[in-house]
Amino acid sequence: MGIIIKQSIKGSIWSYVGVIIGFVTTTYLYTEYLTTELVGLFGLLAAYAALTGQLFLLGFQGVTSRLFPYFRDTQNKHNGFLFVAALVFIVGFAVFLAAYYWLKPLLVESNLEKSALFAQYVHLLVPLTFFSMAFIFLDTYNRLLYDAVTGTFFQEFLQRLLLFVLVILFAIQLINLHQLILAFTLVLCLKGLFLFFFLLKRKEISFRPQLNFIDQKLKKEIWSVALYSVLASLGSIFVFNIDKIFINQLLDLSNTGVYTIAFYFGTLVVIPSRPLLKIAGTLVADAWKKNDLSQIKSIYYKSCINQFIIGGFLFLGIWANIDNILIILGEDYLQSKWVIFFVGLGYLFDMATGANGLIISYSKYYKVALYFIVSLILMSVFLLYILIPIWGITGAAIAIASALLLNNLMRFVFLFWKYKLQPFNYKFVVVAVFFTGLYFLLATIPRQELIFDIVIRGVIIVFTSVLFFIFLPISEEVQKLIKKGLQLFNH
Template sequence: MTACFAPTYSFTHSLIHSLGIVQRQGLRNTVISYLGLALGFVSTTLVLPRFFAPGQLGLTGTLASLATLFAQVAAFGFASVGIRFFPYFRNRENGHHGFLPFLLGIPLLGFAVMTVLYLAGRPLVLGFYNAPDAALLDTYYVWGAVFALFTLLYSLLDAYLKALYHTAFSSFLQDILLRLLILGGALLFAQGLLSFHGYVLWYIGVNGVLVLVLAGYLLHIGELHWRPQRAVLAVRPVRELFSMGAFTLLGSLAGSIIMYIDTIMVGSQVNLAAAGIYGIAFNISTALAIPARSLNKIAFPLLADYWKEQNLTGMADFYRRTTRLNALIGCFLALGIGLNLDFIYSLMRAEYAQGTLVVLLLLGSRLFDGITGLNGLILITSPRYRFDLVFNVSLALLIVGLNLLLIPRLGMVGAAVAAVAAQVSINLARTWFVWRSFQMQPFTWRIPLILAITAAAGAAGYLVPAVGSPMLTMLVRSTVITAVYGGLVLATGTAPEAGALLATLRKRLGW
């Protein structure tokens, strides 16, 4: 797969230099994101699916999804409130007016209420699962609340660090350290040093370790201000904070539903084994989202500046260029992953290959999301930002509704079809809304050209016959895809930044 992923950095690097806006934290986050991608790929393909049965991974995935939704509701949007309002409280000498205890205190009260509801709803939740799966999930049901507590505390401390402009360390913990610890637990399980029960507790416990490490980091930088202060209630009207929290709760909850509801619904309407297979397929497809996320981290502050300066012409040009680069990177990665699925699945237990069609559908969904560009970020940084909540809530409801309709008929494939249909529908609607509201759209003549190049490179890769081992076939196929795709991109001038970079290299080398 190395050949498949190699050009990603060059495309992103060219965007970084052409725009000239990367700050130190952003660069570190980008590097961490790619290292996390590599670790995630290793975890997804080389370790977890080799050592664990689909039902076992379905259990841990379901616990993680339930814990995330639980934590989102308990937080009441205070992670976003912390980032939004912290500048008004900032005063290191007096402990930021007791902001950290306030930021943690309200969500912890919400967690207490949610825990009562969660435990009281135990029969209802377990009733959605078949008898064997319900019995397995029941064993760890209370641990799900512990998992949610760790998730809640981490998200709040992470938000506090973002408000302090310390983002790289928490990214390192989430993208690197957590994955390493989970891999370590899996290796202990494979060596017989941990039972599966022990691994589940390890899986939950390492999230608690991250919370402790994050708290230690805050102590190290002198920002762990635990003392509550009455002054925190006077800096900004409390009603304003709760109003903002309620608004962002809907948005964050909708986002979590979009991310995690598939695993929960596949597990409840099919079984935990299907949820495990779907989860692995979902993780494989996430490789396609990493470049877009990295570009979006760069784009967010730039778009805010464009709005501040009312430079809609510059924003429209930026919109088109980033959409083109997202399309270039996304199409290339989609080819590399989609045409090498036989190799990827050869690294796992055979039953996981049932998710092949799911991967292809999810790749299509993520590719379309990337190609439609920055519509969501443009909307959320615009004066009409509240409409972004309407689109996110609509997307969440659409996914849930389509899952209810399609999973009973198509199983886990139905969840993937629902994801594609929902993402395409909402992104078309959001792109249309941005166009109608601000007279800008992301498409140029280069987008259909990129799709044509993708089709040509895909056909060339597909025609490569199996040669020896799956590994050798993957290397040959990836080389063909890279040569055809890269050659056509350079020959047609589809990526001017890449052409300029190549010309600079030729000049320096005297070619």
């Protein structure tokens, strides 16, 4: 767990510096200088690119996650692994181009009236998909080289910083609307390009073929893993993005924009889990290779309790300040209140169930992960289709939260059934009672002037949480993290 904590801290630092920049960009610049339609366009382009980037890698990111440890050999350029990856990438992008040119007229026609801006810029999906595919694969590859931080730096920090600069340039009228949209696309593409050159500099890029390394057994395993990973790789990416596409199709681009901003706040709770699960996945893969069930049990438990504490802390911070957030966002975003609540709650439960998906994906039952992903996709689509016409964007949030809850319950039951892995104990109840009680305490405090109110509530949450978790033996990792933070503060 030392590697996990160390890289998780580094990744979280970049993530939360990026969150601060993203917070200013999203809550002030987007709402002040961009229309809800333009925000919706940005959200929709990013959503489509994330989905197509995952889908048209043809499952090879799953092959990388599961089978790269068998190729790993720095001296021998990882036995030609990147040559095989490049072939798959070329085929996958060619399939995307064929699908895009076939479906483009339908996309344009279905969006001409309610989402004209998206219909005008739909062609940007081509470069966005290409570089999304590149980043997803290279980030997975780099993570398996025990570096979960660099990809986080490019995606969570640098990308948000560049978007912040772009909107400033637009606000002071140094660039026009068309240039802003093109520049937005370029910024989303750059992280894939930067990561490629980073790995090239580290001499981790080699396309030298070594096909003789891949024997018949390994070839069969690659095909098998790739086949099941095509859908399995969509997972959280699908849930993170499909709601925006449904809202655009069932409502309009303006509602998509409002939801995009609200969704941003709701998913703040899940940001710390990204660097943690990236490196945890690498250790889980190695543990399964050694069939070390005790190590897997330890990773499972610690990922659950630590993520629940951090996620609960952030969810409380957001919900205790929800009225302040709505004031900052303005009247156009008043309907986002319950979107923030349900999205945040759904991802809090997702964090509390820890690395369950990774443990299944890297086990001998990895094919079962496909059924969980398919069920997640089907539940999400069904609930979105049913609830959006009833409750609008709030219905979309309820759909996503419900799908996450049900899917994680199924994973929990499966791991308990097959391996008797059960990470929950009384400490989870203690944490839940603490955060719930603290919320009701904060609810009794009279509202103050905006900034002062945010500061007061924030100070109470931080101070009380630090005292609670540093003195109670809930999590050794969280205690160490708090003590290190206090040491830095004292110096």
